[in-house]
Amino acid sequence: MKIAIVTMSDRASAGIYEDKSGEEIKKYLKENIKNGFEIIYKLIPDDYDKIVSTLQELIDMKCALILTTGGTGPAPRDVTPEATKKVLDKELPGFGELMRMHSLKYVPTSILARGTAGVAKQSFILNLPGSPKAIKENLEAVFPAIPYAIDLINGDYIESDIAFRPKKRNNLVKLHFKKYKKG
Numbered sequence: 227m228k229i230a231i232v233t234m235s236d237r238a239s240a241g242i243y244e245d246k247s248g249e250e251i252k253k254y255l256k257e258n259i260k261n262g263f264e265i266i267y268k269l270i271p272d273d274y275d276k277i278v279s280t281l282q283e284l285i286d287m288k289c290a291l292i293l294t295t296g297g298t299g300p301a302p303r304d305v306t307p308e309a310t311k312k313v314l315d316k317e318l319p320g321f322g323e324l325m326r327m328h329s330l331k332y333v334p335t336s337i338l339a340r341g342t343a344g345v346a347k348q349s350f351i352l353n354l355p356g357s358p359k360a361i362k363e364n365l366e367a368v369f370p371a372i373p374y375a376i377d378l379i380n381g382d383y384i385e386s387d388i389a390f391r392p393k394k395r396n397n398l399v400k401l402h403f404k405k406y407k408k409g
Contacts, residue, residue, distance in 0.1 A: 296355075
């Protein structure tokens with residue numbers, strides 16, 4: 227299974243500072259996904275066309291999960307949500323709504339965040355904020371629903387102790403993946 231992490235940052239992509247956000251995502255995934263996966267990491271500037279082409283490349287590579295970080299605020303260079311919407315087949319706005327609601331417990335300015343989520347072919351894409359602390363808090367809020375969302379689009383099976391799957395659906399998904407793995 228392929229999982230992509232894409233950091234959007236003019237300064238980090240120019241080498242001005244280290245990408246701590248991407249590292250926080252890697253750490254969270256390693257702690258919460260039990261089956262094997264390959265991480266594909268991209269560090270790119272806040273550029274609409276570059277974001278669109280990078281996301282499309284990862285969708286074409288059949289990444290089950292694409293997590294972006296950065297570029298979700300109101301600043302002129304923050305274009306991640308717009309670029310993400312360009313490649314989506316279906317937007318799932320509940321993820322962004324929950325992240326904003328959850329983050330308000332910690333920081334009143336989280337209402338400025340514009341991250342979204344959705345599906346493109348068999349890839350699930352989620353926009354996360356750029357702060358490592360906010361990334362962990364937001365993933366704790368929404369990650370339990372992500373494996374099931376990927377199941378629903380016939381993506382790769384993510385095994386996680388914190389994933390929520392309806393009981394009836396869970397048995398059907400396990401049966402589907404047993405058949406899939408056999409051939």
